[in-house]
Amino acid sequence: MKNFITRLAATAVAVVSLTAAAQAFDPGATECIAPANPGGGWDFTCRQVGKTLQDLKLVPGTMQVTNMAGGGGGVAYAEVINKRNDANNLIIAASSATSTRLAQGAYPGNTMDQVRWVASVGADYGIIAVAKDSAINTLPELMEMIKADPSSVSIAGGSAVGGWDHLKVLMAAKKAGIEDVRTIKYVAFDGGGEAVTQLLGGSVQAFTGDASEAKGFVDSGDIKVLAVLAPERLEGDFASFPTAKEQGIDVIGANWRGFYAPGGSSDEAYDYWVNAIGTVYDSAEWKDIMAQNGLAPLNLRGADFQAFVADSVASITDISKEIGLIH
Amino acid sequence: MDTLSALADGFSIALTFQNLGLALIGCFLGTIIGALPGLGPSNGVAILIPLAFTLGLPATPALILLTSVYYGAMYGGRISSILLNIPGDEPALMTTLDGYPMARKGMAGEALALSGIASFVGAFFATWGLVFLAPQLVKVALLFGPAEYFALFALAFATLGGIASKNQAKAALAAGLGLGIAMIGVDGQTGVPRFTFGEVHLYDGIDFLVAIVGLFALSEVFIFLEHRGTTKATGDASGIKLGRLTPPLSMLKQTAPTMARSTVLGFIAGVLPGAGASLGSFISYSVEKRLVDKNNTFGTGDPRGVAAPEAGNNAAAGGALVPMLALGVPGSGTTAVLLAMLLALNITPGPLLFTNNPDVVWGLIAALFIGNVMLLVMNIPMVSLFVRVLLVPPRYLMPAVAMISFVGIYGISGSTFDLMVMVFFGLLGWILRKLDVPLVPIILGVLLGNQMEANMRRAMTISDGDWSALFASPLSIGLWLFAFFGFILPIVAGRFFRPKFPRTDSEADPD
Amino acid sequence: MSDRIMGGVGLLLAAFFIWQATLIQESFISDPVGPKIFPIIIGGLVGLSSLAIFLKPDDEPEWPDFSRLFEVGLTVAVMVAYAYALPSAGFVVSTAVAAGYLSWRLGTPPVKAAVAGAVIAIGIYVVFHLILGLSLARGPWGF
Numbered sequence: 001m002k003n004f005i006t007r008l009a010a011t012a013v014a015v016v017s018l019t020a021a022a023q024a025f026d027p028g029a030t031e032c033i034a035p036a037n038p039g040g041g042w043d044f045t046c047r048q049v050g051k052t053l054q055d056l057k058l059v060p061g062t063m064q065v066t067n068m069a070g071g072g073g074g075v076a077y078a079e080v081i082n083k084r085n086d087a088n089n090l091i092i093a094a095s096s097a098t099s100t101r102l103a104q105g106a107y108p109g110n111t112m113d114q115v116r117w118v119a120s121v122g123a124d125y126g127i128i129a130v131a132k133d134s135a136i137n138t139l140p141e142l143m144e145m146i147k148a149d150p151s152s153v154s155i156a157g158g159s160a161v162g163g164w165d166h167l168k169v170l171m172a173a174k175k176a177g178i179e180d181v182r183t184i185k186y187v188a189f190d191g192g193g194e195a196v197t198q199l200l201g202g203s204v205q206a207f208t209g210d211a212s213e214a215k216g217f218v219d220s221g222d223i224k225v226l227a228v229l230a231p232e233r234l235e236g237d238f239a240s241f242p243t244a245k246e247q248g249i250d251v252i253g254a255n256w257r258g259f260y261a262p263g264g265s266s267d268e269a270y271d272y273w274v275n276a277i278g279t280v281y282d283s284a285e286w287k288d289i290m291a292q293n294g295l296a297p298l299n300l301r302g303a304d305f306q307a308f309v310a311d312s313v314a315s316i317t318d319i320s321k322e323i324g325l326i327h
Numbered sequence: 328m329d330t331l332s333a334l335a336d337g338f339s340i341a342l343t344f345q346n347l348g349l350a351l352i353g354c355f356l357g358t359i360i361g362a363l364p365g366l367g368p369s370n371g372v373a374i375l376i377p378l379a380f381t382l383g384l385p386a387t388p389a390l391i392l393l394t395s396v397y398y399g400a401m402y403g404g405r406i407s408s409i410l411l412n413i414p415g416d417e418p419a420l421m422t423t424l425d426g427y428p429m430a431r432k433g434m435a436g437e438a439l440a441l442s443g444i445a446s447f448v449g450a451f452f453a454t455w456g457l458v459f460l461a462p463q464l465v466k467v468a469l470l471f472g473p474a475e476y477f478a479l480f481a482l483a484f485a486t487l488g489g490i491a492s493k494n495q496a497k498a499a500l501a502a503g504l505g506l507g508i509a510m511i512g513v514d515g516q517t518g519v520p521r522f523t524f525g526e527v528h529l530y531d532g533i534d535f536l537v538a539i540v541g542l543f544a545l546s547e548v549f550i551f552l553e554h555r556g557t558t559k560a561t562g563d564a565s566g567i568k569l570g571r572l573t574p575p576l577s578m579l580k581q582t583a584p585t586m587a588r589s590t591v592l593g594f595i596a597g598v599l600p601g602a603g604a605s606l607g608s609f610i611s612y613s614v615e616k617r618l619v620d621k622n623n624t625f626g627t628g629d630p631r632g633v634a635a636p637e638a639g640n641n642a643a644a645g646g647a648l649v650p651m652l653a654l655g656v657p658g659s660g661t662t663a664v665l666l667a668m669l670l671a672l673n674i675t676p677g678p679l680l681f682t683n684n685p686d687v688v689w690g691l692i693a694a695l696f697i698g699n700v701m702l703l704v705m706n707i708p709m710v711s712l713f714v715r716v717l718l719v720p721p722r723y724l725m726p727a728v729a730m731i732s733f734v735g736i737y738g739i740s741g742s743t744f745d746l747m748v749m750v751f752f753g754l755l756g757w758i759l760r761k762l763d764v765p766l767v768p769i770i771l772g773v774l775l776g777n778q779m780e781a782n783m784r785r786a787m788t789i790s791d792g793d794w795s796a797l798f799a800s801p802l803s804i805g806l807w808l809f810a811f812f813g814f815i816l817p818i819v820a821g822r823f824f825r826p827k828f829p830r831t832d833s834e835a836d837p838d
Numbered sequence: 839m840s841d842r843i844m845g846g847v848g849l850l851l852a853a854f855f856i857w858q859a860t861l862i863q864e865s866f867i868s869d870p871v872g873p874k875i876f877p878i879i880i881g882g883l884v885g886l887s888s889l890a891i892f893l894k895p896d897d898e899p900e901w902p903d904f905s906r907l908f909e910v911g912l913t914v915a916v917m918v919a920y921a922y923a924l925p926s927a928g929f930v931v932s933t934a935v936a937a938g939y940l941s942w943r944l945g946t947p948p949v950k951a952a953v954a955g956a957v958i959a960i961g962i963y964v965v966f967h968l969i970l971g972l973s974l975a976r977g978p979w980g981f
Contacts, residue, residue: 043667065667068531072518075530106518154789160518161869187473187788188516188869190781193656194600203472203789216655216677356970374970496890500848503884507855510880514862514873521862521873522855545917548940549910553902555945722944726937727958729917734933734962737924738972746921754914761899762844780876784869792870 025088025268030063032259033092035076036191041124041210042093043067044293045257049093049121049277052285058276072160073098074107081114085262088269091118091277096255096316097164099309103316104162104326112313115260116270117306119277121286122295124210126168126229126253127241128155131199132222139227139247142206143176150183156204158192158213165192165208168229168253171319172244175251199223210255211238211294229253230296238294256298256312258305274302330458337689340387341697349384349392350698354705357399362407364544364728365536365735367416368400368604368644369660376668386672386687391694393668397661398450398698401604401644402706405442405637410435410716411728413544417535418604418640420770421612423543425625425632432628435714436572441582441630442637443706444574447699448586449638453594453645454695461681464598464646465653471599473785474797478806479599480779483606485810486613487768495818497764505772506779508533515777516784528744535773537736537745541752542759542766544732549757551725572711574630582634585615593639597646603659604643605774611639617813645695652676652688841895848888856881913943929967929974933959 030053032046043065050063068076073094080092092115102112128139136142146153157165166188170181178184187204189195192213199207200222207214207223211234217223219237227244228234229252234241244251261273278301280286290297300308320326340346353375360371372393379389404419409426422442429438456464471479487498511522512532523529592614593607615635616625625632647659655676657663669676674684681688716724736745756766783797790796798804859877901907920936938955942948966972 047667067667072513074513074518078530101518108520151791160514160516162518185788185791187785189785190515193654197469197600197650197654197656198472201469201472216675216679220678222678359965360970374972378971494891494896496887496894497896499887500884500891503852503880503887506880507877507884510877516869517864517873519863519873521877522858549913551944552910552913553906555909555943722941722946723954723958725944726940726954727961729940730933730937730958730962733917733920734929734966734972734974738966738974743921743925746924747918750914750917750921753917754910757910761901762840763896763899764844776880783876784871787871788869 025266025272027059027089027269027272029061030059030089031066031087031091032063033066033068033076033080033090035068035073035092035094035098041095041097041192041212041255041257042073044212045093045095045121045259048289048293049259049280052280052283052289053276055285056279056283058279072101072106072163074101074110077107077110077115080260080262081110086264086266087262088265090265091259091261091273093257094260095124095164095257096253096312097159098260099312100164100167100316103313104320106162112309113263115263116265117309118259118261118270118273119281119301119305120256120258120298120308121277121281122257122290123298124212124255124257124295125234126165126255127207127209127211127214127225127238128169128172128227128229128244129199129207129209129214129218129223129225130205131202132224134205134224136206136226137224138242139172139244139249140176142226143173143178143249146173146184147176147178151185153206154185154187154204155206155208156187156189156195156198157208158189158195160188161186163188164253164255165195167316167319168251169208171253172227172229172249172251174322175244175249196223215294234294234296236291236294254296254298256308257295258300277301333685333689334458334693336686337691337693338696340686340690341391341693346388346391346694347697349388350395350694350701353392353395354399354402354698354701357396357401358403358406358702358706358709360396361400361403361405361419362415363403363735364407364413364415364732365540366400366738367404367536367660368397368418369664370536371396371400372661372664372668376664379668386669386674387690389668389672390665390687390691391698393665394691394694395698395701397665398641398644398695399702400661401450401641402443402446402702404640405446406439406713409438409442409633410713411544411547411724413547413728414539417539417770417774418608418643419636420539420605420767421608421636421640422633424612424636424767425627425629428626428628429630429633430717434571434628435717436710437574437578437630438633439710439713440572440707441574441578442633443703443710444579445582445586445589445634445637446641446706447703449590449593449641449643450645450695450699450702452590453597453642454692454699456594456642457645457648457695458692461649461653464649467595468598468600468650468654470802472800473782473789474799475803475806476599476782477779477786477797478803478810479606480775480782482806482810482814483609483771483775484768485814486610486617487771494763497762498768501759501764501766501768502772505538505769505774506776507772508538508769509773509776510780515781528742532777533748533773534736534740534745535770537749538752538773539770540732540736541749542756542769544728545750545753546756546760546766548725548729549753550760551721553757572714573707578630582631585619585631585634586638588618589615589635589638590642593642594646596639597643597659598649600650600654600656603647604640604661605771607643607646608636608640609771612636613814617817648695652680653678655680839895840899840901841891845888845890845892845895848891849885852881852885852888855884909943913940916940924975927975928979930959930963931979932975933962 032050034043034046036042046065053059130136155169159165166186173181192209196217198204225241228241229244233239360366375396379392404415405422407413407415408419408422409430412423412427414420414423426438511529513520513530589611592611596607612635647662650656651662651666657666786796856878859874862874916939923932934955937958938952941954942951967974
């Protein structure tokens, strides 16, 4: 019954605003698509931002989170372009994994300018880790082992082959002087959680992922972080772990987190979302969440963010070509 | 004793009027959601998350509500399995095999009550397992690498031969069809689309709920349509006997060892991430059939065939909470949703959850005990209500079942395409049933196909393409041997040694 | 005969499946097994079991006569139409029509069937939408 009344009210409001041609944009029932199963980074982005939007009363009611897993985000990307292109109440979580796949043409037939890039909410730096009782203690040691015998080290990650988690290892290996990086053994799991579990179980020797994915296991001391792929040491819990750069392997793997909106959404809707996400980013609540989850600052909105994603796609295209992933 | 005092604290958190009320609502809604075809525990929990947020519930009450729904749905799935031969959700699949024949024999009341008790036993002991064994069980989960998972799934398929129809080739065909359906969609390992024919709706694959509802519920409608005017369609309702509403003591005695074994097996299957409740009920049923089915009564309404999958799947539901809480890795679709809920409440599951958020964990565990008792108390008197469904004439009941199936699917996905796929499966299910092809292996294939392939390929990546890696660890060798000697060899040997006996009396257990 | 036809269809299906599997585009970098092998193994399984069914068919099942087959076919058509009508006609109306049709075909007198259809549609609407809060198709009248 309650739903019926709300709907009636919503209809009434819609009719009134149409006749009055009201300017204020009302997103209505807001929705965030997390293009992966619950528990991963995209899901985290949707849920935390959704909750903050709700707490700050920037959206009416609850933001609904829809998990739409598949194709490394490609299913959601295609769904948005093909079926929900003019939805104004919708944002979709994205990250470096999205731009990686776009750069490699892994969303068949889709490009980055088919959607509108809204804003970033921070960056999650990559880590490379081993189990706590592993004999390996530094990133160069790991790289030497791979150089000596590539088949002796299996590296687990949460993305598909060629995805962002895989690419970070390849970039580091390239910098460490490994010529044919294709010999490196990468095992794709369904998300970072499963990959860490396999590291603890001893099926694989190393783990590549994001700082936030591994936090619970770093705190408990179950895994040993060999290197953080950041320009300088992170703050908080990860401060004691060296960067790859310190160890002479100059590689940075910043997994930005942010949102895009459907390509056909109206300008009012786009501005609304840019402002809403921007307000979230500036809030004290969000600063806390960033600190708790090992997110580093990255503050880009609207046109700046659009340009940033374009750059990022271009540079990943270059890296992928250089490494020999695409031609 | 620390554990017990922590549990007592948990009870003091959970035992408030508000929380008990939430548990009651959750159990009730969960039972209904479980019983409705097309809605299972995972989307039941997902549907009610907005409710928890709307009510502005803090972490513990929200979790109590949602886990009550979870356990309630695990109880509810059996109702439509037994009464209508339509599994209410995927873990209740195996309950159709003996539950529906029992109902046909006029023992619907006993079947419902017995399965309620079996569900209680499974869930109750699994919750104790969660209390005392969680840290140790995490180590068991860690023993399973890709090769071991592959062996486990192979074992599941090997057991099919034992449970399926008289014609093994048809069971194999059904399993192959299911596995083939699972292959549709984007390959999780490399991200390339397979068998999608450029259709974007197929990128995500075919949802197993769409397959289950089509194959079981819609095909049932077609069967009634075919037999309209004959005794099957009209004579049933008047001649139906509801039977007793409580199982006789002798039946409980007979099924007690079955419940005990199935609880253990189901619990272990639940603890393994990626196996889950369906595998729990499946393995429980087929192992039990192998062990005790001396007179080949399984599949014809044997009470043990009802107790085994229900104890198994409810134990698995409890087991699946172990990796979710202790590792942050969901062991089933439902725990994935619960995990998301925890994350949204800013609680990070993982090795430190028990230390960092003891109030949440122990409150949750206490809520599981409360919900479980509540469900038992609620379900036994409700048996008399449920069996009355059988008194509804099929000409009213079947249209309602068909429409509920459509709504269950449409309400979740909002996709006309899914409905078309479901109608296709309905027609396919009808034809296959006419041809005596079992439907259970198809669902098993759809459920396990992707995991089976992914783990095989992971194992191959780790071993550089050396196939012997699939048989390298003691655990995987054990699983393979169990599959071979327990299930494959008896079938082959039975064929070989007694090829000339007529089918009816040659099926006795070779042991 | 039916089993032989099914075996034949199964063999064709297996051949088609394996052929499609060989057409899967390999991605630029792959695991040692790749995306093709497992589907090909499954195709082999389907093919072998179909062959076995073809060579050793069971007894003939009892097929309904033509009028009943037509009836099943017509019901499938109604279900397909229902799926298409949902988004445009709304949930309650299309469900009442479809459920009424099914009830009629299962042997209810027409007037009673229409009432049954309406009751089923409204009952489902109450349980699924008003109690469980699922979003059902809205249609022009909002229900």
